[in-house]
Structure formats: C-alpha cells, structure tokens
Amino acid sequence: DVQLVESGGGLVQPGGSLRLSCEASGFPFTNYWINWVRQAPGKALQWVANIKQDLTEKNYVDSVKGRFTISRDNARMSVSLQMNSLRAEDTAVYYCATWGAHGPFDFWGQGTLVTVSS
Amino acid sequence: QSALTQPRSVSGSPGQSVTISCTGTSSDVGGYDHVSWYQQHPGKAPKFLIYDVNKRPSGVPDRFYGSKSGNTASLTISGLQAEDEADYYCCSYAGRSTFVFGIGTEVTVL
Numbered sequence: 284d285v286q287l288v289e290s291g292g293g294l295v296q297p298g299g300s301l302r303l304s305c306e307a308s309g310f311p312f313t314n315y316w317i318n319w320v321r322q323a324p325g326k327a328l329q330w331v332a333n334i335k336q337d338l339t340e341k342n343y344v345d346s347v348k349g350r351f352t353i354s355r356d357n358a359r360m361s362v363s364l365q366m367n368s369l370r371a372e373d374t375a376v377y378y379c380a381t382w383g384a385h386g387p388f389d390f391w392g393q394g395t396l397v398t399v400s401s
Numbered sequence: 402q403s404a405l406t407q408p409r410s411v412s413g414s415p416g417q418s419v420t421i422s423c424t425g426t427s428s429d430v431g432g433y434d435h436v437s438w439y440q441q442h443p444g445k446a447p448k449f450l451i452y453d454v455n456k457r458p459s460g461v462p463d464r465f466y467g468s469k470s471g472n473t474a475s476l477t478i479s480g481l482q483a484e485d486e487a488d489y490y491c492c493s494y495a496g497r498s499t500f501v502f503g504i505g506t507e508v509t510v511l
Contacts, residue, residue, distance in 0.1 A: 316498070327404060328439070328447065328490050330500040342498050345402055378446060386437050386452025387492065387500055393446055 285309045285390045287379050292395030295369055303364040303395060305379030310390070312360040316382035319353065319364050321375035322394075329375075333382065334362060347373075369399045405430065405491055405503035412509040418479040421506045423491030424472060429501050431472035435494035438467060438476045441505075442487045450489075451476065478508070486510045 291303040305317065318333040332343045332353040341353050352365040362379060376394040383389050406424040413419040423430065423438075430436055436454045439447035449458050451467040454474060466477045474493070478485055491503040 318500075320502075327505040328441075328492075328502040329404075330492070330502060333498060335498070340498060344499070385458055386435070386449070386456070387494070388437065388439065388447065389449045389452070389458065391446040391448075 285381075287381070287390060287392035289377060289379055289392045289395040292377065292397045294398045294400065296401050297370060297399055299369050299399070300365070300367045301369065301397060303366065303377055303379075303397070305362045305364075305392060307360040307362070307379075307381075310381070313357050314383065317355060317362040318380045318382055318388060319362075320378045320380055320388065320391075321373075321397075322378070323372070323375040326375075331377070332364065366397070369397075371399050373397060374399045402495065402499070402501055405493060405501055407489075407491060407503040407506045409504075410507040410509065412511055413478075413481045414511045415481055415483065417481050418477055419481060419508060420475050420477045421489055421491075421508070423474040423476070423493075423503050425474075425493055425501070426472055429493040429495040430469065430474050432496070433494045434469070436467065436469055436474040437492045438465075439490045439492065440485075440487045441490065447490065481510055483510050 286308045319331040334353045350368045355362040378394045380388040381390045438451040441447040454469045455467040
C-alpha cells in the first residue's frame, strides 16, 4: 500500500525555522513528483511547493518563495521542506502528496501541524 | 495564483443530485484540461476523486462526475448519500508545474 508519513511539525516562534519530512513507501517513488499542500485551520487547501522526480525542477507558491526550500532523497524515498522566516500565516497542517500518472495529489499523507506563534 | 471560486456550501436530500462549480481564469481552469477534485471529511486528509476534468481513479463511484466549460469546471454528485457530506475542493493546473485550489465547498446532506 502507498504510504506517506509526514513529521517535523510543531510550535515555532515567528521568524523561526522548521524542517518537515515526508517518508514514502509502497510505490515507485522515482516515478512521482512530490508536493507539499497546506491547510490553515478552518481554511482551504493551498498548494505550496513541488519537486520533480530527478530533482531538476522545484516550484513554489509566491508567498513562500525565498523562505521555503523543497528537497528530496530518492535513495531514502523522502522529501523535505525547509521552512525559514516563518510567519503566523504559515500556521497550517502540511500534507505531502504525490503527482503521478493519474493526476496531481493522488495519494496523501496524514499531515503534520505547524503552529507559528509567540 | 488566486484561489478558484467555489460556492461556500450546497445541500441536497438523499438520492438527489448536487453540482459544485469551480471558476477560474484562462490561466488555469480555462487554459488546461487538468482540473481535479478532492473530498475531505473533517479531520482527515483529502481524497482524490476526479482528474483531468472527468476521469475517475479506480474505486471512485460513478456517482461523481466532472465537467468543464470555459473557465468553469463542475462536480456533480448524483444519488446523494449520507457519507457524501464533506468538503470538496477543485484544483487546476496553472502552468509551469504549479497548481491552484478552490476555496472549498461544504456539502450537506439534508
């Protein structure tokens, strides 16, 4: 079975940093782009970033450009999201999700909560 | 990268049909046949329902039907069931491997 397991969330002060991880199993990891999608409490889903299978392409939503960095380790079947200069508006559940042959966000993890507050 | 417009809520009785619209621009919904839909129950991760406007992944009932005209996509749920009560999100490819989601629609089964 496809599994995506996020970790690394927690409480951080404004201006601080956090690194999220997404560990994958049960599917051919190198066939998939991996995305991060977030959802602020009571709000809509928002696509945040993604990374191509061969690491040659990374994309970000404008609001996180220059602050967040996505990376992946195909040998470890994992993707990370380094989040710097965090703001209150970055508070959300962060999900990792695949982008496969059948369309974007076909498989999702359970999410990890990031809270930015003093 | 503005969120796609969806009605905040729709409702219907069991057995009825409801349709959720998703309006974007020529830079996203209107520009690509890559609209997808997701169902999210409270406290759960979203579930993949529809991709490429009207294709269903295996295991998704044919009660869920997607369509698109111009800058507006739609999801129709026919034969509404109690378990369909959830939030529904559309998503469109927006070029350069980026995506934009809709604001979400709460479906209530009366």
